[in-house]
Amino acid sequence: MSAPRVIVVGAGPAGVRAVETLVTHGLAPTVIDEAPAAGGQIYRRQPAGFRRSLADIHGFEAGRAGRLHAAFDALAGKIDYRPKTQVWTVAGTRILTLRDGRAGDHRFDALILATGARDRVMPFRGWTLPGVYTLGGAQVALKHQGCAIGARTIFVGGGPLLYLVAYQYAKAGAGVAAVIDGVGATAKLRALPRLAAGRSTLAKGLYYVAWLRAHGVRVIEGALPEAVAGADAVEGLRLRDRRGRAVTVAGDAIATGFGLEPETRLADLAGCDFRFDAGDRLWLPETDGEGRSSVAGIYLAGDGARIAGALAAEITGERAARALLADFGQARDPARDAVLRRRLGRLDRFRAALAHAFPYPHQAAAAMADAVMLCRCEAIAAGALRAAVRDLGCDDLNRAKAFTRIGMGRCQGRFCATAAAEVLAATSGRDLAAVGRPRGQAPAKPVPLTAGADQ
Amino acid sequence: MTHPRYGSFDRVAETDRRALRMTVDGEAVAALVGDTVLTALRLAGLAPRVSEFGDGARAGFCLMGACQDCWLAVDGRRMRACATYVRDGMVIVTGWGETG
Amino acid sequence: MTAVDPTEVLIVGGGGVGCATALGLARRGVPVTMIEKGLIGGQASGVNFGGVRRHGRALAELPLANRARRIWPRLKALIGHDGEFVASGHLRLARSAAEMAEAESYAEAARAYDLDLAILDRRALDARFPWLAAEVVGASFCADDGSANPRLVAPWFARAARAAGAAIHERAEATAFARDGDGFRVTTRDGRAFTGRVLVNAAGAWGGRLAAAFGEPVPIETITPQMTVTEPAPYVIVPVLGMISGGLYLRQIPRGNVIFGRGRGVADMAAGRARVLPEVSLDNAAMAARLIPRLASLHVIRTWSGLEGEMPDGLPVIGQSRTTPGLLHAFGFSGHGFQLGPAVGEILAELATSGRTTSPIAPFDIARFAAAGDG
Numbered sequence: 001m002s003a004p005r006v007i008v009v010g011a012g013p014a015g016v017r018a019v020e021t022l023v024t025h026g027l028a029p030t031v032i033d034e035a036p037a038a039g040g041q042i043y044r045r046q047p048a049g050f051r052r053s054l055a056d057i058h059g060f061e062a063g064r065a066g067r068l069h070a071a072f073d074a075l076a077g078k079i080d081y082r083p084k085t086q087v088w089t090v091a092g093t094r095i096l097t098l099r100d101g102r103a104g105d106h107r108f109d110a111l112i113l114a115t116g117a118r119d120r121v122m123p124f125r126g127w128t129l130p131g132v133y134t135l136g137g138a139q140v141a142l143k144h145q146g147c148a149i150g151a152r153t154i155f156v157g158g159g160p161l162l163y164l165v166a167y168q169y170a171k172a173g174a175g176v177a178a179v180i181d182g183v184g185a186t187a188k189l190r191a192l193p194r195l196a197a198g199r200s201t202l203a204k205g206l207y208y209v210a211w212l213r214a215h216g217v218r219v220i221e222g223a224l225p226e227a228v229a230g231a232d233a234v235e236g237l238r239l240r241d242r243r244g245r246a247v248t249v250a251g252d253a254i255a256t257g258f259g260l261e262p263e264t265r266l267a268d269l270a271g272c273d274f275r276f277d278a279g280d281r282l283w284l285p286e287t288d289g290e291g292r293s294s295v296a297g298i299y300l301a302g303d304g305a306r307i308a309g310a311l312a313a314e315i316t317g318e319r320a321a322r323a324l325l326a327d328f329g330q331a332r333d334p335a336r337d338a339v340l341r342r343r344l345g346r347l348d349r350f351r352a353a354l355a356h357a358f359p360y361p362h363q364a365a366a367a368m369a370d371a372v373m374l375c376r377c378e379a380i381a382a383g384a385l386r387a388a389v390r391d392l393g394c395d396d397l398n399r400a401k402a403f404t405r406i407g408m409g410r411c412q413g414r415f416c417a418t419a420a421a422e423v424l425a426a427t428s429g430r431d432l433a434a435v436g437r438p439r440g441q442a443p444a445k446p447v448p449l450t451a452g453a454d455q
Numbered sequence: 456m457t458h459p460r461y462g463s464f465d466r467v468a469e470t471d472r473r474a475l476r477m478t479v480d481g482e483a484v485a486a487l488v489g490d491t492v493l494t495a496l497r498l499a500g501l502a503p504r505v506s507e508f509g510d511g512a513r514a515g516f517c518l519m520g521a522c523q524d525c526w527l528a529v530d531g532r533r534m535r536a537c538a539t540y541v542r543d544g545m546v547i548v549t550g551w552g553e554t555g
Numbered sequence: 556m557t558a559v560d561p562t563e564v565l566i567v568g569g570g571g572v573g574c575a576t577a578l579g580l581a582r583r584g585v586p587v588t589m590i591e592k593g594l595i596g597g598q599a600s601g602v603n604f605g606g607v608r609r610h611g612r613a614l615a616e617l618p619l620a621n622r623a624r625r626i627w628p629r630l631k632a633l634i635g636h637d638g639e640f641v642a643s644g645h646l647r648l649a650r651s652a653a654e655m656a657e658a659e660s661y662a663e664a665a666r667a668y669d670l671d672l673a674i675l676d677r678r679a680l681d682a683r684f685p686w687l688a689a690e691v692v693g694a695s696f697c698a699d700d701g702s703a704n705p706r707l708v709a710p711w712f713a714r715a716a717r718a719a720g721a722a723i724h725e726r727a728e729a730t731a732f733a734r735d736g737d738g739f740r741v742t743t744r745d746g747r748a749f750t751g752r753v754l755v756n757a758a759g760a761w762g763g764r765l766a767a768a769f770g771e772p773v774p775i776e777t778i779t780p781q782m783t784v785t786e787p788a789p790y791v792i793v794p795v796l797g798m799i800s801g802g803l804y805l806r807q808i809p810r811g812n813v814i815f816g817r818g819r820g821v822a823d824m825a826a827g828r829a830r831v832l833p834e835v836s837l838d839n840a841a842m843a844a845r846l847i848p849r850l851a852s853l854h855v856i857r858t859w860s861g862l863e864g865e866m867p868d869g870l871p872v873i874g875q876s877r878t879t880p881g882l883l884h885a886f887g888f889s890g891h892g893f894q895l896g897p898a899v900g901e902i903l904a905e906l907a908t909s910g911r912t913t914s915p916i917a918p919f920d921i922a923r924f925a926a927a928g929d930g
Contacts, residue, residue, distance in 0.1 A: 007461075020478065034520060034538075040521055044491075046469075047488075047489030047540065048488075048489065049472050049473070049488055049489050050469045050472075050489055051469065051471070052468060052469065056468075101532070109555045118517060118519070119476055119517065128506070128510060128511075128513060128516075129511070130502045130512050130513065130514030131460055131461065131462035131514065132516065133515065133517070133518060134516060134517050134518070134522075136517065136518070136519065137515070137516060137517045137518035138518075140518040140519055141464065141469075141494070141518060142467070145464075145469075145489075145490065145491065145494045146466060146467060146468035146469030146470075147464040147465060147467065147468075147494055147497075147498065148465040149464055149465075149466050149497075150462060150463070150464070150465060151463075151465045172467045172468060173467050174465060174467045175465070232460065232461055232511070232512065233460060233461050233462035234462055252462050253462060263521070289520075360472050373465035373510065376516070376522070376524065377523065377524075378508065379506060379507075379508035379509070379510050408521035409520065409523070410526070411522050411523045411524075411529065414521055414522065415516070415517075415521075415522055445520070445523075446523065448533075
């Protein structure tokens with residue numbers, strides 16, 4: 001049997017372990033990644049000439065980051081590695097790519113999509129002002145560029161990333177104006193027992209919070225962002241707490257996010273089926289227990305299939321590669337399969353507890369004021385969506401896009417669809433699942449008009 | 456010549472790097488090797504573009520090539536500022552060339 | 556099987572034509588029910604290029620296009636929304652002397668139909684539209700053609716029709732058509748039976764299926780025009796563009812996005828969708844950048860296609876059935892029905908109520924296919 005042509009898209013934790021597994025079993029996959037170097041977002045390598053140690057950048061995760069980088073470096077010469085290359089659609093058994101402004105394509109017998117995640121955001125008044133970034137973006141600025149997004153950054157949102165990035169900023173000597181957690185203290189205490197399933201991660205999280213408090217950082221729990229103060233730049237942030245009281249915090253930059261959501265555009269364009277996950281309140285690509293999508297020959301791994309963190313991503317990356325190898329006739333080692341299953345089971349319990357402890361603030365999102373700019377690319381306010389429901393009986397997210405332009409901008413709904421779905425469901429009186437999900441349209445990211453032109 | 460103030464990034468580490476020259480809308484802006492175009496702009500209090508729909512300047516959002524908020528022209532080619540590394544002598548034009 | 560209250564006129568198909576017909580009848584006080592298999596305007600009516608154009612049509616269509624052109628500027632009063640109609644002009648581009656001659660002879664012939672066209676040579680183009688590539692040697696120009704937003708028009712027509720008393724059912728796919736005494740019965744997938752004295756076939760790409768059910772099959776093909784849209788860019792291209800040779804059609808909206816179409820995708824009739832072919836998208840984009848060099852720095856952000864019914868002569872089927880009294884057809888608009896919709900709706904309302912229409916529809920008679928159709 002001839003070796004299948006395998007393409008792996010994404011060189012973060014999941015992609016790297018998938019590639020490593022394939023190479024160990026004698027294959028020479030093509031590895032496509034947008035970034036100039038492997039590591040994904042979480043273990044993004046510093047530009048050449050930067051001197052900080054892995055410990056300086058990654059703290060507790062330094063060991064994992066180092067091992068992942070080393071694992072990928074060991075694959076040099078054994079793979080067809082194509083960095084700085086985007087995949088803009090999947091058509092049958094080909095991926096279509098863009099590199100340096102030129103279109104290309106590659107055939108595959110099997111495809112592993114390990115496309116990672118992005119921040120899950122809740123729009124608020126003024127969130128498009130210069131100086132407002134995602135938590136992930138604020139972290140990239142520090143880890144990858146040695147910069148804070150401002151001199152006095154306000155951190156607002158929910159989930160583990162909130163405290164982690166605030167802690168990283170404070171440790172690096174960057175000014176932290178305040179940390180505002182959408183989840184109240186009582187709710188977090190209630191979640192504690194289930195979170196204990198991930199002992200070390202929980203311990204780290206508690207450590208970050210404790211450290212911040214001990215260093216005099218103002219931590220406000222149970223409040224959500226309502227409006228940015230400032231005309232051309234951030235001057236502060238007005239919050240609303242559970243009792244409806246307004247609090248204004250001063251600062252010159254804002255880092256916001258309420259967890260992560262998978263980057264699933266390519267799975268969608270490849271024709272994979274999706275299912276609605278009521279716990280996450282998200283549409284996720286369907287996978288069997290081993291990473292197989294609904295399309296034969298296409299496998300999904302890492303946060304790009306479901307948010308579960310970097311460690312789980314390494315495991316699901318390996319697992320998807322092992323499923324691929326088995327499907328193409330290689331014998332399996334059930335002992336290793338069992339190890340992966342056990343580890344993933346433990347991580348999954350913690351993942352579910354985290355999702356429960358740090359839910360997306362969907363009621364607040366659904367109730368956002370009419371004047372909030374829901375779609376940042378096209379500058380469309382939430383009121384326009386409510387008007388479409390009222391005037392045209394709109395009850396479907398794709399219809400909403402057609403009527404209001406929400407999701408028609410350059411980011412193609414990446415940062416507005418989640419909140420738009422909540423507003424639409426609440427306004428039209430339907431379940432979130434019933435309003436549907438945005439229908440994928442190529443290209444996954446903007447492609448120059450001249451990409452396919454003769455030189 | 457004063458630059459518009461849109462708030463700015465704060466360098467907290469890795470300050471010992473070679474300086475590069477670049478211009479943004481005709482004015483010299485400082486950068487260090489390894490900076491992205493967005494980082495250099497934000498350190499200077501600048502914004503890569505202005506919203507087409509009248510709500511003012513945009514200075515990026517996700518810093519990882521997903522939000523599409525940081526497009527500008529680099530040496531005549533449109534690029535995302537957050538994913539483009541400064542090279543010596545780069546000529547940057549913000550937005551579509553209509554911003555000041 | 557659930558019987559729905561009988562109506563006077565039953566319309567199958569909720570696109571631009573169906574919705575305009577429903578409004579016309581409701582305004583005349585005629586009981587009317589419209590059934591649409593998906594969502595109003597969800598097929599070709601909602602995903603087309605958006606050209607509102609008389610320029611370049613077959614001469615036989617011009618009387619209908621003229622009638623429609625008088626309706627378009629009145630949409631706000633008629634349906635509560637202007638459909639974003641803008642009369643920004645329409646240019647048909649020539650890239651050779653032969654094409655210029657064709658443009659001139661069309662302009663000559665069209666004069667008899669109240670279509671006033673200007674012929675522009677390259678110097679005139681340089682003065683008014685300098686962003687056109689040198690390969691364009693000239694153009695004909697229709698100052699009062701323009702464009703509108705196809706996503707809004709049919710839904711706002713439907714809204715007005717409902718307000719005037721029409722019953723409109725979405726997500727109601729017709730699966731069987733039959734006579735019911737002197738009238739008609741249409742059964743839907745969810746088990747409802749709709750009856751009416753008159754049946755209007757406004758079923759678009761599926762119109763041939765309905766016609767065949769009443770013994771008059773037609774050689775309708777499904778086509779899937781491929782569309783592309785760019786990011787917003789500075790607004791420079793004001794008129795809508797087409798090529799005399801066929802091929803690319805392009806327009807820029809004031810928000811800045813450039814929309815263009817050319818070529819074909821792949822139809823999936825069962826799913827009611829069309830698939831985009833990525834190589835065709837790349838080709839179309841390259842062509843747009845060649846035709847208008849300043850577009851070369853723009854990015855494509857979205858592509859789509861849709862299902863449209865095309866007749867071999869490029870003319871729609873409009874008018875009374877040849878086999879079945881009370882059955883009216885209006886389908887097969889071959890990729891250029893958007894502008895005609897408001898007029899065709901009025902024509903069908905006239906036919907349904909009086910059996911006659913003031914517009915000349917003989918060229919669109921379904922009988923022209925009686926010899927060519929199978930069976």
